[in-house]
Amino acid sequence: DTAVSQTPKYLVTQMGNDKSIKCEQNLGHDTMYWYKQDSKKFLKIMFSYNNKELIINETVPNRFSPKSPDKAHLNLHINSLELGDSAVYFCASTPGTGGKLFFGSGTQLSVL
Amino acid sequence: QKEVEQDPGPLSVPEGAIVSLNCTYSNSAFQYFMWYRQYSRKGPELLMYTYSSGNKEDGRFTAQVDKSSKYISLFIRDSQPSDSATYLCAMSDQAGSTLGRLYFGRGTQLTVWP
Numbered sequence: 001d002t003a004v005s006q007t008p009k010y011l012v013t014q015m016g017n018d019k020s021i022k023c024e025q026n027l028g029h030d031t032m033y034w035y036k037q038d039s040k041k042f043l044k045i046m047f048s049y050n051n052k053e054l055i056i057n058e059t060v061p062n063r064f065s066p067k068s069p070d071k072a073h074l075n076l077h078i079n080s081l082e083l084g085d086s087a088v089y090f091c092a093s094t095p096g097t098g099g100k101l102f103f104g105s106g107t108q109l110s111v112l
Numbered sequence: 113q114k115e116v117e118q119d120p121g122p123l124s125v126p127e128g129a130i131v132s133l134n135c136t137y138s139n140s141a142f143q144y145f146m147w148y149r150q151y152s153r154k155g156p157e158l159l160m161y162t163y164s165s166g167n168k169e170d171g172r173f174t175a176q177v178d179k180s181s182k183y184i185s186l187f188i189r190d191s192q193p194s195d196s197a198t199y200l201c202a203m204s205d206q207a208g209s210t211l212g213r214l215y216f217g218r219g220t221q222l223t224v225w226p
């Protein structure tokens with residue numbers, strides 16, 4: 001009964017490949033996010049969806065494309081992977097009360 | 113200048129010590145202040161949540177917010193080895209909105225040794 005689950009947990013791939021990360025939450029929240037955490041633990045928001053609608057789109061290369069088929073799911077597709085994309089990607093959701101976030105356990109992406 | 117500044121540490125203390133973690137910020141519009149705890153290879157989990165200035169206590173944890181100084185703190189009393197984690201401060205300027213975003217500090221890595 002994991003609240004926010006994302007797959008895969010680890011992703012190792014070659015430069016230039018295309019990959020996807022999936023996220024699902026069973027908390028009934030309307031808003032979901034993708035965050036990127038670099039090697040120095042800095043968490044930076046990438047995208048936010050509210051009830052399937054994109055509401056936050058930070059300065060992220062357009063090789064990154066989020067998709068939300070329904071409010072419980074938010075996926076992240078990355079085209080033409082680069083070395084600098086190596087990081088941990090976290091999915092999160094919120095009940096909407098002033099910023100309380102519930103995070104998934106992360107996807108460690110390594111681009112070789 | 114980053115919105116939120118946090119000393120990354122690392123901080124190493126003996127079991128039973130009092131730990132003080134701090135963040136400063138520049139945006140006076142921030143109203144909601146949070147501390148997240150992140151264990152190795154896990155996602156951050158919400159530890160403390162405070163609105164505006166003041167103190168909030170939860171067991172061994174106390175969160176303090178001083179908006180006049182733009183300074184927030186987390187105190188851990190009687191620290192335990194299980195408190196070893198990275199602690200991230202976060203804040204928001206959105207009042208109860210689902211559309212708001214969080215601004216995170218870089219996180220302080222804490223180790224409590226037995």
